[in-house]
Amino acid sequence: MAGKKVVRYRRKPKAAAIIFGIVLVYIVCFIVIYVSKAKVQTYEVEVGSLMNNASFTAVALRQEEVYNSSYSGDINYYQREGTRVMTGDTVYTVDETGRVSDILAQYTSGDGNALSDENLTVIKNTLTNYKTEYADSGFSAVYDLKSDLNATVLQSINENIMANLDSIVASTGSQDLFKTAKSDKPGIVVYSVDGYEGVTEETIGSVDFKKKSYDKQSLKSEKLITASDPAYKLITSENWTLMFPITQSDIDKYSLSSKDTLSIKFTKDNITGTFPFKIVNDGKNSYGEITLSKYMIRYATERFLDIEIIVSGKSGIKVPVSAVTENEFYKIPKEYLITNGEKGDYGFLVEQSDSDGKLNQVFKAVDIYKSNDEAVYIKKTELAAGTGIIRMDSSDRFVVGPVEKLRGVYCVNTGYTVFKLVEVIDGNNEYYILKQSLSHGVSIYDRIILDADKYSENEMIY
Template sequence: MANRKNKKVVKFHRMSHLNIGVIVFLIIFVYMLYNIFQYFTAKQIAVYEVTQGTITQNNTFTGVVLREEKIFQTEKSGYINYYSKDGAKVGVSSYVYSIDETGDFYKEIASQNDGQLFEEKGSYDELEKTAANYVLDYSNMNFYHVYTFQYDMEAELLEAIGSNALSNLDHYQGSSAGFHAYLAPEPGIVVYNTDGLENVTVENFTEDIFDAAAHTKNNLLSREQAAAGEPAFKLITSEIWNLVVPIEQELAEDLAKESNIQVKFKKDNSTAWGASRILNQDDNWYLILNFQNSAARFATDRYLDIELLLSDTSGLKIPNTALTKKSFFLIPKEFLTKGGDDNTNGVTRQYEDDKGKTVMEFTAVSVAEETEDMYYITGSGLEKGNVIIKADSNEKYTLEETASLQGVYNINRGYAVFRKVEILFQNQEYTIVNTGTNYGISLYDHIALDSSAMKENEIIR
């Protein structure tokens, strides 16, 4: 018993052991937290890879036809009949219209054609074609086309009646004192509508002629009777005609160097070459196209929808957001030198330090463009008024002249470097720039998608 009471219980303290796994986990966890923090706080730079591309230009326009036109008035009052097809060529021996003061001839012709006009096979073809073209081109935005369709349908019907009446014309002309038939006064293309633009020329037109709704056709064929002095018909007296097309200034500047442009007419998908010139009038830009033929094809049209068949622009395709402008100092080429540890481009800058001592210092520069005798340069620390020294000479040059270049920030090396671009074409989203530009970018280069978020020489993380 005594022995048991004298026994002492000794407690051993456990030695703590470092758990390497826990330490590694903590390090990784802290590292991840740091990277997450960096990701959400650091500036995010989106990168774009330069690709070869094409921008298709939208070159569809509506132009106004201007030509030599003469309106001829009726000499008598009475019922009127026409004998030549609308838009057909006529000579001085061609009957154009007649006036029947009593209405006997008009009634006789109408009764002869009652129910007989369209019995021949294929006689509906022109009417069907006119109706089909109207349906295909219908637009709620251009409701005035309804009146053009009405005019065209009436013209087809009355031309058919007039064609049948022509066979009886010579017989009837001598049998009635109140009947008067008229020949074309001169050769030309006969048209049976007026729109108030007959006297407008390339020299005197104004902006309001492009309002098609305000210049709808006055259909002369739709009348049964005409009063003396009213328009009877008009003649187009020359095969030469002009098409005036309103365009934007940017396109006008591109087309100014062209002398001939190929055009596709939407009416019948035909094409033609027109002599072209650009006109600036009242701060508006117009393309004037001159054609030497095809006047008869579009004789009844005042407004033509056309497509300019211009080549699509190809080159390096970049987003517009990548574009930026930068100002550069211009220096004579002989003032650029080499120096520094990397033998890089630079200039020798002369300045006075705080103690008034003249210091000659090499400053590295980047060259962004060159002309025959000048370099465009930029460099850290260079300011307007700085003096640079020509190598191996005491000749000095003061940094004064500057010029801006358009370009992008190239980030191939992990930091932003300005590279100039030559713009060929641009739309709202993308720009096509020239390939092979000195000091420019190349295919598959990486550039900053948003130039406004970058500064030159900024390191990309």
Template sequence: MAENHTTNITAFRKKWNINIGIVIFGVVFIYLLVTVLMYLTSKHISAYEVREGSILKDNAYTGLAIRNEEVVTAGQSGYINYFVSEASKVGAKTKVYSLSPKQLEFNDTVSTDSQELTAEERDSIYLKAQSFSENYNGSSFNEVYSLRDEISSVLESKSNQSRQAQLDEMVQAGTDGLQVFNAQSDGVILYSTDGYENLTVSDVTADMLSKKKYNSVNIKNNSKVNSGEAIYKLVKDDDWSLVIPLDDKTAKNLADTKSVKVQFTKDQVKERASFQVYSAKNTNLGILTFHTSMVRYAKDRYLDIELILEDESGLKIPKSSVTKKDFYLVPENYLTQGGNSKETGVLIHNDSDDAQFKKVDVYYRDTETGMVYLDPNAFDKNTTLIKPDSTETYKLKKTKSLQGVYNINKGYAVFKQIHILCESDEYYIVESGNSYGLANYDHIALVGKDVRENDIVY
């Protein structure tokens, strides 16, 4: 019988080797997963970069020009030719025009090169065409003819110097029947009439302001005129006015305004004008009185302008970023510095009658009232403050709201007070240089009402 051999075999549990790479990957994966989940479930704050800017608040109008104008008529019939360019200043002894029994013949001695328009002349034609295009109304087709005449006047001015020289030669040569006439008085000469030369403010009607029945007649060189017909007019005063229509609300808002800044659309020139509101029949009128620039706009009966009622510069922010926040009002003399630090804070009265220093952030300092604005979230309810070096106390109770935005430069929201200077439909211009406010290139929350103090920005 075979013997049984017993074998002692000890089973060892397999040793578990930890792979450090897998551990690190797992930690990173969990971190990324948590971050993504937090991003997906949290509210997102859109940022806006604060930049310096300005807001020009204006109101566009078309104004009717009223000047001291004198119409001069022909003393006899004939063909008229002018010695001076339109919108030139003339004196009582200045040769202005000639009359002849028949049309005069002028030699075209102007070279092709000199006939090219200058940049100023091209700009003049462009501005006239642009103004016509922007303000065209199908019911006022007669304005097409006015535009045609105005452009023709610019083009014809290229040959004026040559014509005037030839006209002088004809006078000196004693051309049969050619008569020369001087200006009746001093003034700026214009070769168009429209029937509005003797107009006063009280005569202005809504139809006049809308140009519905407006018609201007331009007198051209070598054209036939009859005795008694208007041949030119003189503007005899540097003072002139523009009349604009005002709605009831604007008339009320501007009732106490004595002067305004005006920008002329024609050439973007800005002028200051005296201003008054005039109540006419069935309409309100704004009367703008100028003491300069009469010659510049002498040819224009109607002028497109903008009243610049606000022109402020500062930091430009969107209206959507502005919100309000409540703060405790605390007398400034309750602020102190704690211990060996230079941190600003207050002394809080606790149950053991001791004073405990608490660091605080000052959101605004009102120099007129001597009050500072502190965040209510930094204090417990019914907190009492102790005045430094005194037994006086102040219970936190009185609050007041400030208008401001949330600064997110540091990755979390911090309320910043603002002072609004002016506004447009979408933006505010706020004060810069305020130690409690914003600075150029700050980043703020685009929608302020959706943000709270210390919100993390993702």
């Protein structure tokens, strides 16, 4: 026994260890794939509608009267543009002699002519509004700001001068320091003319909508005025009109012919409202006419206004445009479709070879994804390309092969992609509105893939 050698044999791995190793490798691989795989973006389907707003540029027509100056000389405005004046309010003065500036400099140097709290509040609000609305593209607003501030100061000075006119005349020996122009009726004062003051709903034409050729003359920038030159404009009514050109396509698309009111949004500041509307025609062109009785003072200085017609779109299933893709389906003439008398399944009589190579006609049930009066559509996995289909009670034969692309989305409720059909009834650049209760279609609360073009059917994503 002592001379015998002891040989050790390696133990064979136990089955449990092998299984554990396989599972461990699988888990590691799964984690690596999961971490490295791009995160799938999904969207929960909901019911909604679209706001298909239509944009137009409208011309504002108002009751406007232009007032010409009766004097020549230095002109100073006493009312801020776009404010309401009453009958008898001083709008501007004209210095015919050139002496007023010197007299005002002497008179206004005292402490008694400081701006009132009301005037200071107006100046503060003017500066605040300018800061809020300023844009580099509208640098001309700087000149409007200057004119508004100047008008506020002049109005304060004018009030003090008028209140103490006798003492000023006595101390300076000057009569008729300047010519004063007062408003003869109430209205909104505007310091510009553009030739549209006489245009009405009956006389407007296509040439009036050419914004590029529009010429607006600012009166506030003039220091000197000549007798008979325009001095200011007065808007005498709160009622005004917006006119904009429309085509027959616009009328049909937005159902304008059936509307007597229209909801619009002013693009400049997002003010919205619903107003009386009608379509007018001058024999050559059609125009939309919106009648307003408010907001006139808000846009009193503007002739062209960008507006949007607020149009409520159709309601249905709402999905992002990026979620819709296309898949190929076999297209088969509908007359080849039959039903199984026993179960009522839909299908076709297909040619099938037996073990002896003999062709037999066999009923093959299929899932019809879509049908119309001419054809039915089935998945390409249902039948092989080249399969012969026999028409019932006829010798007509159709070979499976022609395809057509159908639109749909990938539903991922089960963790892998399932193609579901869609029928778009409305849409814009961001969303589609889909028909509800569509066979093999998407349903509310389904989770669908956002970037559908990056995936294919039956692809596992979780």
